Amino acid sequence: MSQSIHQILHISRSGMLTNLLDLDVVxxxxxxxxxxxxxxxxxxxxxxxxxxxxxxVQIRATQRFMSxxxxxxxxxxxxxxxxxxGFFAVTLPDDRTAYTRAGELKLDVNRQFVNPNGYxxxxxxxxxxxxxxxxxxxxxxxxxxxxxTWNQVGTIQLTRFxxxxxxxxxGNDLWLETEISGAPQTGTANxxxxxxxxxxxxxxxxxxxxxxxxxxxxxQRSFEMSLRTFQQTEQMLEQAIRMRIV
Numbered sequence: 555m556s557q558s559i560h561q562i563l564h565i566s567r568s569g570m571l572t573n574l575l576d577l578d579v580v581x582x583x584x585x586x587x588x589x590x591x592x593x594x595x596x597x598x599x600x601x602x603x604x605x606x607x608x609x610x611v612q613i614r615a616t617q618r619f620m621s622x623x624x625x626x627x628x629x630x631x632x633x634x635x636x637x638x639x640g641f642f643a644v645t646l647p648d649d650r651t652a653y654t655r656a657g658e659l660k661l662d663v664n665r666q667f668v669n670p671n672g673y674x675x676x677x678x679x680x681x682x683x684x685x686x687x688x689x690x691x692x693x694x695x696x697x698x699x700x701x702x703t704w705n706q707v708g709t710i711q712l713t714r715f716x717x718x719x720x721x722x723x724x725g726n727d728l729w730l731e732t733e734i735s736g737a738p739q740t741g742t743a744n745x746x747x748x749x750x751x752x753x754x755x756x757x758x759x760x761x762x763x764x765x766x767x768x769x770x771x772x773x774q775r776s777f778e779m780s781l782r783t784f785q786q787t788e789q790m791l792e793q794a795i796r797m798r799i800v
Contacts, residue, residue, distance in 0.1 A: 572597075573777040579616060580770050583761045591656030591727045592759035593618050594766075620718040623655075623760040625752060631688055632659040632667070635757040638749025640712030641729070643676035643740075644669050651676065652728040653713055653721065653738070655757050667710075671726055679708015692750040694743040712748045713738045 576597045586592040595618045625635045634657030636642070641653035652673070659667045659675060665683065667675035677696070681688060685698035685707075694710040715721065720734030731738055744750045 570777055570780045573773050573780065577770065577773045577777075580766050580773065583766050584763075584770075587759055587761045587763060587766075589727065589759050590658055590756045591623070591654055592761065593620055593623075593655070593727075594759065594761045595619065618719055618721070618723070619760060620721075621760050623757045625755045626758050627755050629754065631690070631753055632661070633657060633754060633756050634659060634690060634710075635752045635755040636712065636743075636749045637752050639714045639747060640743065640749045641714065641718075642669075642710070643713050643738075644673040644728070645676060646673060646724075646728075650730065651738075652724050652730055654728050656727045657751075658756060673728075675710065677708055677710045682707065690751055690753045692744045692752065694751050709742070710751065711740050712743045712751070713740045714748060715739070 579595055579597050583594045595616050597616055622638070625637065634642070636655055636657070641655060642657055643651050643653055646652050654669065656669065658670050660670075661681060662668045662672070662674070665681040665685075667677065667681075669675065677694075679696055681696075681698060682700065684700055686701075687699040689697045689699075689704070690710060691697065694712065695706050696708045696710060697704045698707050699705075715731070715738060716736030717734060720732055720736070721729035722732045722735075724730050741748050
């Protein structure tokens with residue numbers, strides 16, 4: 555009997571801890587609902603067994619969803635969104651390459667494209683000093699207006715992965731290649747299965763507000779149920795101890 559009560563306590567405790575951890579994931583999704591290029595995540599659970607008996611649950615991993623987010627129109631010609639498959643590539647301070655769907659680009663002092671963190675975009679050109687306007691085509695062609703004439707000065711290519719869900723999060727909506735993601739495949743936008751590059755637009759997060767709110771309510775109720783079970787089982791254990799002492 556004592557063994558069974560202790561097992562119930564442990565299962566209730568693991569349930570509360572798991573609900574709290576899952577609530578953190580849901581809260582993180584909700585807090586990033588307006589973050590450009592953010593990809594939602596969910597917790598994957600694993601049932602714990604001990605000698606063939608159920609012994610609670612634990613979070614096995616956190617899975618990201620790389621599905622397309624909606625596009626939001628902007629007034630900035632250097633705001634880029636990807637419609638379809640692919641990522642922009644940027645160079646990190648340690649010379650590694652990271653990948654992102656957030657295309658809020660600016661020109662730095664060297665007239666190179668950089669993301670909001672100042673990481674340079676990987677592409678094969680440079681914006682000339684006498685450029686009057688800049689326009690990026692759907693295939694990634696970077697066009698500049700010089701003395702009233704449009705000229706191509708380079709191309710922004712896209713990169714895709716055999717398993718984009720296997721990418722490793724770096725932070726700031728940047729992703730790193732892993733063995734699970736497979737090797738990067740770089741190609742021209744709007745061809746070879748790559749997505750199109752849309753200027754004057756940004757991809758907003760793919761967080762489903764209704765789904766996340768529903769999940770939060772469910773987790774709160776589950777936590778309360780586990781808490782009540784823990785408290786009631788603890789009272790039963792205390793009564794059993796008193797009876798043995800008497």
